[in-house]
Amino acid sequence: MAVEMSSDEGRTALAVDGLRLSFGGLRALDGVSFTAREGSVTSIIGPNGAGKTSLFNTISGFYRPGAGSIRFFDTPVDGLRPPERARLGMARTFQNISLFQGMTVLDNIKLGRHAHMATGVLEALFYLGRARREEMELRREVEERIIDFLEIDHIRNAPVSALSYGLRKRVELARALAMRPRILLLDEPVAGMNREETEDMARFILDVREEWGVTILMVEHDMGMVMDISDHVVVLNFGQVIAKGDPGQVSSNPDVIAAYLGSGEVDDLRARVREAAGAAGGAA
Amino acid sequence: MRIGTAKETYRHDEALFDTPVQRWWLAGLFVAIAAFPFVADAYWIYLGCLVAINIASATGLNILTGFTGLVSLGQAAFMGVGAYIVAWLEINLGTPFFVNLLAGGLGAGLIGILVGIPSLRVKGLYLAIATIAASVILHFVFANWTSVTGGQSGLTMPPATFLGTALDQPDKLYWLIVPVTVLMVLGASNLFRTRIGRAFIAIRDRDISAEVLGIPLLRYKLYSFALSSFYAGVAGGLWAYFFRVVTPESFPLVMSIFFLAAIIVGGMGSILGGILGAAFMTMVPEALKLIVGWLSPWLPDAVALLSPVRTIVFGALIVGFLIFEPRGLAEAWRRLRRFFHLWPFKT
Amino acid sequence: MTDWLLLIEVSLAGIGSGGLYAITGLAFVLIYKATKVVNLAIGEILMLGAYVFFGFSAGLALPFWLAALGTVVVAGLLGAGIERTMIRPMLGESPIAVFMLTIGLGSILTGTVELIWGANPLRLPEYLPNQPLFLGDAYVSSKVATAFAIASVVVLIFLALFRFWRGGVALRATASDQAAAYSMGINVPKVFSLSWIIACVTAGVAGMLVGAIGGISPTMGVFGLSVLVVVIVGGLDSVLGALVAGLFIGLLEALAGAYLGGEYKTLATFVLLVVVLMVRPYGLFGTHEIERL
Structure with a gap:
């Protein structure tokens, strides 16, 4: 189901263009650009320290980027504080729950x-x-x-x-x-969950998109879930986008596999690639 | 034992006192408050007024410290602002008491906003220190702006009048002080059924996620400061009508500590806690006086011990409650109630 | 014409008493660095030190050195006791709660002193030299000068301890990263205890000096309010800040007192406090906390 949805239909909900962010000498984000279509599920993946959470914090307005711009349904939000972005319809959850x-x-x-x-x-x-x-x-x-x-x-x-x-x-x-919300930013929605809870959450996320028409942007480590429910995947490494596309394209991209090598997640990714290739082969 | 209550509408579930039993208790309490001046002697009526004034101010501090998480050591100074405004208006313009009290509250609220402005840059403890600075500076103003405040000798004011009657004794003032306090307490309870109160608690618990939910931190912190010092200002105005002499020494830093102790002992972040704490802390010195009275045949200078013992007891209550019962008397009360709800099936 | 001599004399006196602010500020910063506790009772601990010294020297008529030693021991015990019975149970609680706890502690100490020694001001036995001292033409109270000298020695001992002694190194490690220090085998609870002991001893010594210059009374605790200004201006976690700001606040108070009038002393410091809070809330030398989400 994921593949059809990622076509060019629909407006752009979120457009991130050339975002740069540094902490002291450390480049957290280095020219990150991507878009999320209205009504899609877009996932941001990448090894630890790739800049995913920094990206989220920049989108919701906690960090001021050194360069680049963010447009939210054609409204530039660059100068806005987090509460003002919230009022426009940006909602987010946190990696370590912040209830x-x-x-x-x-x-x-x-x-x-x-x-x-x-x-x-x-x-x-x-x-x-x-x-x-x-x-x-x-x-x-x-x-x-x-x-x-x-x-x-x-x-x-x-x-x-x-x-x-x-x-x-x-x-x-x-x-x-x-x-x-018009967009939901979910920071690791299933981290630390068991299999059953993960499946529940994935179902809720899809239901939310279905029933409320909300665009979803999430950061997640669980490759299984990402590949299952995303329409579009953006891969970050060292603060740069190294690949983007639908789950099938991304998981067969050699750069992505290289980035994950040695991170322990590579086996999981390989399994996914094989599965995706098998599925693609079957479909063709 | 009480059986569960089923609620049928959201309106019911959102009510302040949501069960019939609670409503009966509440009605009983109002009757008791109204009957009190007819059965109590002058001393107890005097104490009742004092307790009510302290409840008003403690509830205000609870909004700021207990619910919004901003510690203030300026509550007494804000009360001073209200007291001076009320005294000045009563002496110089002779306006009716409700106008004066409102003006006292608003004046204190404005000063509160001013003091809260550093929360633009600093948070938590730094803000507490800013409130200490505010009390020192306000104290200086009280003592030195002689043309308005009367300097060190302060202001002596006529009693409040209502329909030609001078409210010059506690048994008359009771009917001014207690209703005002009841109104203010109900107002505070209402506040926490709405978005404003929820925003305060959100800021206390996790200010970053509060921002993500669209709560502008500075504005809400200033609201909280303004409300809290409005409460202090009105309480200070009542205090002025009660004692009728306002001097710079009337509102020392120790008094701010008293109110902080009251909400710690009663329970921070609980309206009931502010009430219980203020009542308890007002009664402690009276109880000590009583004990000292009993001891005086054996301890010749017992009266001289009163003030230091009171200071120690205040401090010990703060420390003891923070360590052993950080949610205060209100929590102890809830436990007691739960016990009786389940009794005799579970003990 | 400006009276330069007066200005110099006032400034010297101010810097002299600033030395006492500096060491008390040091005690405050030490506790904050090691345990992250903002100790509002520092002024009361100082007061208690002064009274204990009074008890030993005037009450028991002990010779100066013995009385001073006794004060140091009592202050140390007090620090250990406070840390063990009040601060440690609060480990993990919000800093605001611990802050309020120290307010309660201050109240307990004030009441205790008043209970034992009464509410009236008292004079410590004279132990500092009293003959007038001249630096060029400028008169300096020799009490203040001696107190300043002693304070300087205390600062030097303090800095040396901090730098070279094993306990001092453990202290610095704990201050910079508690968890890391713990995993390196540093006994963190012991470090907490140690910081309170050293801080209370330092405050106690400061109390002996303050009391020798201005007499003692249960309201001496307000000294702590000026110290609070010192550490905010200097930066809560900065040793250098406490020293510099201590001298500066001493100077400011002396100038305000001499040229504007005694009642302006505290006003001047607290106005400065407000300005610093608005302009540079982390103080002149404090670390600007980077907020992590």
Whole structure:
């Protein structure tokens, strides 16, 4: 299914052009360019230290790039702070989950809607009029569209600190969805998950794309999952894009295999390549 | 034992007091508060007023420190701002008390925003230090802007009046102080049912992810500062009506530590905690006075020990609660309640 | 015409008392570097040192050297006790919580001193020379000059310890990377203890000197507020910063006190604090923390 989707149909959701970022003398990103089509699943892979998380942090506005530009649905976002990018519809999750430990699942998810609400301090103190209306509306939507969808009804009032790792990742996804995102940046959504949890998460990601029409950009190490659900794969190494294309093209690219040599992930990749080649052969 | 309650609507589930039992307790509490001045003697009414003032201010500090995670050692100084504004207005313009209290709150809130501005550049501990600086500087202003503040001798003010009645005794002031405090506490509880309160907690727990969710940190930190010092300002205004003399020594740094202790002991990040802590910390010195009274036949200079013992007890409460019960009395209360909900099936 | 002689005399006096800020600031920085604790009770520890010295020298009428030695021992024990009973249980808690804990600690120490020695100001027995001293034409209080000299010696000992002694090296290693130090076999809890002991001894010595110049009282703890300004201006984790800023704040306070009036002393330092917080929050020599996501 992945292959048809990567064709040229659809608008560009995110266009990254010539991004450079250095920390002191270290080049974290060195002229990174790629685009993500609207409604696609685009994955960024690469060995550890390739600059994937730096790229994410630059896209969401935490790092100021030394050069290059980022356009989000034709809006340049280069000068914008993270909250302003969030308001435009960029939502993200973090590699090491960043839920608010002191809150319940429900409150965590509600926080996602923050930027789209208008209640002011005074209204909040009296909880009248708009404050009440907005909160009720939010509660209904969170319940009906997000909590049911991600199958987390049973934990809605649980404190986040009491949840398993896999559930926390799901709650983080729920919170990102509450932001009414146009693009979801997922930083290693299945890292540390067992097989079953990984499959669940992959299904949710595809469902999100299907039902909400959200563009998905993710960083992930799990090659199996990346190759299964991505339409488009971008490979980073030493801060540079060394390959991009659909999963089949990328996994047979010799540069990519070289980059992964000695990283321990190469065996996994080889297996994938063989599988992909087999599949391609079968299809042809 | 209590059985589970099924809720049928979201509105029900979002209510502040969501079970019938809780509503009954709440109604009982209001009746008790209203009946208190008719059954208590002058001393207890006096204490009741003092507790209410301290609850108002502690709740304000809790918004800033407990919920937003910004430690402030300026709460007393902000109360001072409110107290001076109220005293000045009462003396010079004679405006009605609600106008004065509002002005005191707003004035303190403005100063709070000013003090919060360094949060543009610094966070956490540095900000706490900025609030110490603010209290030193405000203290200097209180003591030296003689034409307005009366310098070292301060301001002595007439009582508040309501419909021609002078509220000059605690039993009359009770009806001003307690309703204002109840309103402020309810306001704070409401705050944390909305996006504003959630944003505060998000900033406390993880400011980076708060930003990703579209919460502008500086603006919300300033909101928190403004609200917290508004509460302090109104509480300071009530304090001024209660004691009717405002001097630079009325609001020392120790008093800020008192409020910090109150929310630590009561429970940071819990409205109930602010209430319990402020009540508890106000009663501690009174309890000590009582004990010293009993001891005086055996200890000739027992009264002289009162002040240092109080200082030690305050410090020990801060340290003890931080180490052994960091979520304060509110958590102990929750445990107690849980125990009775499940009793007698589980002990 | 400017009175140059007065300016010089005031400046000398300021730098002299700045020496005391510098060593107390050093004690503060040591604790911060090793344990990341912002110790708001440093002023109260200093006060306790002064009172313990008073207890030994005036109360028990011990000779100066014995009283000083006793103070050092008590201050060290105090440091070890605080670290063991209050700071270590808070390991892993938020820095804000530990910060508030030290506020409580300050309150306990103040109350204890008041309980034992009363609230009234007292004078330490004279142990510093008292005859006037002239540098050229400028008069310098010989007490201040001697205190400055002693403070300088303390600084030198401190720096030497930090640089050459094994414990000092362990301390520096822990300060730069706790986990790495631990894995290298450095006994990190012991280093924590050590830093509190050395810091409290240093603060105690500073207390003896401060008390000898200005007398002692339970409100001496406010000295700690000026020290707080010193370490913020210098940079919380900078030894050099504490020394430079200590002298500078001493000078600033003396000038403000002499030319504007006594009540402007603290105002001047705290206005400076606000300016530094706005312009250079990590201080003159502090490390700018790079935030990791």
